[in-house]
Amino acid sequence: MDGMANGLTYMRKTTTPEATKQLASTLAPYLHEGDVILLECDLGAGKTQFVQGIAEGLGIRAAVTSPTFNILLQYGGGRIPLYHFDLYRLDDADELEDIDFYGTIEGDGASFIEWGSKFPEAMPYGFLQINITVDEEGVRTIKAHALGVRARSILKVWSSDSKSRLMKVAG
Ligand code: ADP
Ligand code: MG
Secondary structure: OOHHHHOEEEEEEEOOHHHHHHHHHHHHHHOOOOOEEEEEEOOOOOHHHHHHHHHHHHOOOOOOOOOOOOOEEEEOOOOOOEEEEEHHHOOOOOHHHHOOHHHHHOOOOEEEEEOHHHOHHHOOOOEEEEEEEEOOOOOEEEEEEEEOHHHHHHHHHHHHOHHHOOEEOOO
16 A cells, blocks of 8 residues: 555654754653654754653653663653664564564553664554654754554644644645
């Protein structure tokens, strides 16, 4: 099936890290246990900033850092647990079992996944995809694309929240 026909896309541009965090913090209230968000972005585009904003929005006090060397960082103490994966250092999909990837993403929190595109067969059927690109002036274009019924409903309520300032992308 054609992804675009079944998908829904919104976008916003940000010019400061604070704006990226603010946008992310407006998504946090709409996340429930078992939700999966894929982060597909240029290096240094602002994935960590985005997840910091999610943590803030969930009421997590711990400092959010990059999971590159840990593969999975988890944060409790908020409304729901936050799981932040970076699959870059995994070579084989079998290693996902070792880190309880499947149990975790279907578990009690919201999961943010970097480099999920390395293991497309391991990704759930539906997910929200966040794409951040940087232009020559350093302006970030943040796109949110929903695949599947649950992701569409998240994106609909998030984009209806005036604090998100998301705009619908045609197509
Ligand atoms: P990534 O995790 O995608 O590699 P980080 O979030 O660690 O990226 O770093 C992004 C860097 O870009 C930070 O130093 C941040 O201050 C800077 N930055 C500048 N403008 C923005 C913006 N609009 N949104 C997010 N980060 C920005
Ligand atoms: Mg990072």
